[in-house]
Amino acid sequence: MKKNARLLYLLTVWTFFSPFSSTATAPLVDDENPPAALPSVTYVLSMPEPQTHYFEVEMQLKNVAAPTNAKKNGYVDIKMPVWTPGxxxxxxxxxNVEGFTASVGxxxxxxxxxxxNAWRVHSSDDNLTIHYRVYANELTVRTNFVDADHGYVTPAGMFMYHDALKNIPLRVVVQPYKTWKNVATGLEPVAGSPYTYEASNFDVLVDSPIEIGNHKTFSFTASNVPHTVAMFGDVAYDEQRLTADYKRVCEAAATVVGEHPCTHYTFIVHHIPPGGGGLEHLNSTTLETSRNAxxxxxxxKRFLxxxxxxxxHxxxxxxxRPVALGPFDYENENYTHMLWLSEGCTSFYQEYILRRxxxxxxxxxxxxxxSSITEIENQPGTRVxxxxxSSWDAWIKGYRPxxxxxxxxxxxxxxxxVLGTLLNLAILAGSNGERNMDDLMRxxxxxxxxxxxxxxxxxxxRQAAEQIAGRKLDDFFTIGVSSSEPINYTAYFEPVGVQLVNVASKMQDGFLGAATTVVNGKSTISGVRRGSAAYTDGLNVGDEIISIDGVRVGDDLLRQVSGRRVGDKLNVLVNRSGLLREIPVTLTQNPLVSYRLEPMENPTAAQKALYTKWLYIK
Structure with missing residues (x-):
């Protein structure tokens, strides 16, 4: 097994310089001027009453006065991150923090x-112990949770730090609840010390979630790397099939770059009623899926x-990664224009990996x-x-719709x-099939x-993409990435011999453009599409639709509008903030599209060859 050089270096640094290492060899020194002891940070994580949803954290700082300027300032500032990467x-x-206290001896x-997010401890002592509690009752991939069944730790929301100590080795000692036996994490275990883990720095700690409880596990090897899957939640599954399919997915993913950067990898999988997605980490991930996954x-297939x-990821x-995505500022937004690449192109690859x-x-x-093209072309915001x-505004819009x-x-x-698909096609066409998106990733x-x-x-x-494609990609970057103008899909699909066809029915039905929710027989507008009849004629979100042309509306709004023609006028009676209003509405043309990719007639030999390479057809 080829080990990652950076990880070996970090482990070597830990072995020879960590104050926790029992095998450390002291250098020759002048007895009258001994070297200063190295600083260290250890976190002790416990959950003595998990049913209360509280974790207890003890943060032990040793030999930290000098690097933190504690003696100079007379105090130490300890901080909690305000966000988590990804x-x-x-x-x-x-x-969620309470009960912050500090002590010396x-x-x-x-x-x-x-x-x-910052606490000031008024002490210049070399050794300091901090205690605090974290309320944890939100089970998502980006928050903390503990109850009578298990505990899950998002380190950014659990462990505090000092700026001057972010780059030193850290240690985490987990003290599971008395009836819990298992801990799953990407952190490195300390040999001979159960439930004890180490990280080369705070960034690695933040990037290593922890699952604690009595979860089931299975393992497999992919690309010569051991993988562990920790399964929380009662769920029926075929372990043999699931193990084999994890392996297939992981090995196909590794072919993109051609080198696996990890020495081990951990999947933490929560099976909970609503599901919830996933969050990537350095050598692990947390997935939330439903019990019927x-x-x-x-x-x-959706789970895969x-x-x-x-x-x-x-x-x-x-x-x-873009430069903004590490090293991280944990106290402020980390802006980039390239989440379309980091997240969006990963969405492109998820299906491309399953294809191969x-x-x-x-x-x-x-x-x-x-379907992906249909989705974005049916959203009015794609022209805005x-x-x-979208990448830059993730911090204020993406998570706050x-x-x-x-x-x-x-x-x-x-x-x-969609852009990932188009860039892949542009590289294929520009290189006459010699290269694709994988070569750019490599x-x-x-x-x-x-x-x-x-x-x-x-x-x-951009320079790298154009170098791999063998040509300028002005349309891709100027139109596709940096503008809201329509994309010329034909230019991308024609070289592989397929065409994008709108197969939406050419119905003459008029279009209202108001989405509604029905509660207790009342139909209330929850969204209004820009440019639609509802938008232009003044129906508002929050309006309760009482009747159309004098006929009572309950849960049958679509049936009442169905069959009406473009240009038909409706009298819509609504309840708006307790007042009845009759609003005339003129139905418009249905703007929705439904795309399908179809083969072109009489494709050339070159188009057939690119098509075969694009879709990994053997």
Whole structure:
């Protein structure tokens, strides 16, 4: 097994310089001037009453006065991150902290909260112990949770830090509840110390979620790397099949870059009623899915798509990344125009990986591509916000949608997935089938992650893409990425001999453009499409539709509008804030499209060859 050079270096540093290492060899020193002891940080995590939803944290700082300037300042500032990488929203984790205290040698020292996420400890002592509690009752991939059944830790929302100590090795000691036996995490276990783990720095700790309880596990090896799957929740599944399919997905994903950067990998899977998605980490991921994820073939394939997405992030985002995505500022937004690449192109790859692994037929893959295009072209916001703007505004719009979001925004996931498909096709066509998107990923991985050990700028990414494609990609970057103008899909699909066809029915039915929710027989408007009859003539979100042309409306709004023609006028009676209003509405043309990718008539030999390479047809 080829070990990662960076990890070996970090482990070597830990072995020889960690104050916890029993095998450390002291250098020869002058007895009259001994070297200063190295600083260390240890977290002790416990959950003595899990039913109360509280974790207890003890943070032990040793030999920290000098590096933290504690002796000079007379105090130490301890902080809690306000967000977690991979989820681009300020989450204010400090809101769940209580009972912050500090002590030296068992004696309390003064402390005070100086900012929303920072506590000042008034001490210049070398050794300091901090205690606090974290309320954890939100089970998502980006928050903390503990109850009588299990505990889950998102480290950014659990562990505090000092700026001057972020880059030193850290240790985490987990003290599971008395009846719990299992801990799953990507952190490195400390030999001979049960439930004890180490991280080379705070960034690695933040990137290593922890599952604690009595979850079931199974394991497999993919690309010569051991993988562990920790399964929480009562769920029926075929372990033999699931293990084999995890392996297929992981090995297909590894073919993109051609090198696996991990020495081990951990999947934490929560089976909970609503599901919930996933969050990527350095050598692990947390997935949330429903308890019927394996019940049908359709559900099963959707779950494998989630597995492929989060797994591929260990390359795209965790190693192949824009400059803004690491090292991180945990107190402020980290802006980038390239989430369409980091997240959206990972969405592109999730299905492309399943295609090459044999889970999708070529026809099924084409159907998924067409559906993705249909999705973005049916959203009015795609003509308002570019993929680059969507990426930049993730912090204020992406995670905070409202009733008008569909009119003004486009998801960097969905638009980015389409852009990934188009960039792949552009590279295929530009290189006459010699290269595809994989070659771009390999170049970025080798040049920036391995050689330069940093992320890339927007311009560097464009230069790399054009270099791999063998031509300028002005239309892709100017129109596709940086504007909200319509994309010329024909230019991308024609070289592979397929065409994008709108197969939406040419019905003459008029279009209202108001989405509604029905509660207790009352139909209330929940969204109004920009440019539609409802939008133009003044129906509002929150209006309760009482009747149309004098006929009472309950849960049959669509039936009442169905069959009406473009230009037909309706008298809509609504209850708006307790007042009745009659609003005349003139129905418009239905703007919705439904795309399908179809083969062109009489494709050339060159088109057939590119088509075969595009879809991995053998």
């Amino acid at each position: 989820s681009y929203l300020i989450r204010e984790y400090a809101k 068992g004696k309390s020292v003064p402390s005070e909260k100086v900012r929303k 394996y019940a049908t073939e359709a559900n099963y 798509s989630l597995v492929a997405h989060e797994y591929f 260990l390359w795209n985002v965790k190693r192949i 692994a044999g889970f999708h037929t070529p026809e099924a893959y084409l159907s998924l591509v067409a 916000q570019s993929a680059a703007e 409202n009733e008008n979001s569909a009119n003004t925004t486009i998801s960097y996931y969905s638009k980015g997935s 170049f970025l991985y080798t040049e920036y992650y391995k050689k330069q050990k940093r992320g890339f700028t927007d311009d560097e990414f």
